[in-house]
Amino acid sequence: MKGLFVTFEGIDGAGKSTHVEGLAQAFRERGRSVTLTREPGGTPLAEKLRTLVLNDAMDALTEALLVFAARRDHLQQLIEPALARGDVVLCDRFTDATFAYQGGGRGYDRQVLRVLEGWVQARPGTQALRQPDLTIWFDLDPAVAAQRLAGARLPDKFEAQPVEFFRRVAAGYADRLAESPSRFARIDAAQSRESVWQEVLAAVQQRGLLA
Ligand code: TYD
Secondary structure, X not given: OOOEEEEEEEOOOOOOHHHHHHHHHHHHHOOOOEEEEEOOXXXXXXXXXXXXXXXXXXXXXXXXXXXXXXXXXXXXXXXXXXXXXXXXXXXXXXXXXXXXXXXXXXXXXXXXXXXXXXXXXXXXXXXXXXXXXXXXXEEOOHHHXXXXXXXXXXXXXOOOOOHHHHHHHHHHHHHHHHHOHHHEEEEEOOOOHHHHHHHHHHHHHHOOOOO
């Protein structure tokens, strides 16, 4: 079995998390070994960095350096070994989130983010960076997402941002899709949970990734 790397993206409140679990189940039912993980996080060190990034005030470059540091550890300790074993790696957020949140939301220089992406995702012996085989983007109007999040729980640093911030985040995701359209499946996350799930399944099946 060849390793498969699928990432899940969207603004806070877009409802991706239940579908990450659902897809893990679908792959397991078909006999695949699944590594389910998230960013920032996924290793003990990266989870410590996650706590800092989600709770402490810091400038956008510091934020970008911390999420990429977490990503480096995550890739080396967890993702690359899992892919080498032939696992399906399902990751709740990855580098597109950095371009969307730090690049779009916070307005940080995307050229610098590209340099960091190049360093962190470099693979010895090849020119190509490690990138997801498929990225499922749960696209939802930020006003609707804000309604869904309201009162759900104590918001973290990002969830507490105003709707305009999430408009810039969503635009950041749209830019990433425009740069790599074949890597992305964009799903209209305003639909019912069941319809969204059917689209998630279809996206994976159409690409021949799930029998
Ligand atoms: P999220 O994935 O929404 O987890 P939960 O469902 O537990 O809230 O939270 C991660 C937050 O981190 C989210 O608001 C986006 C942000 N983030 C960045 O700003 N940059 C990044 O590179 C990543 C991976 C996440």
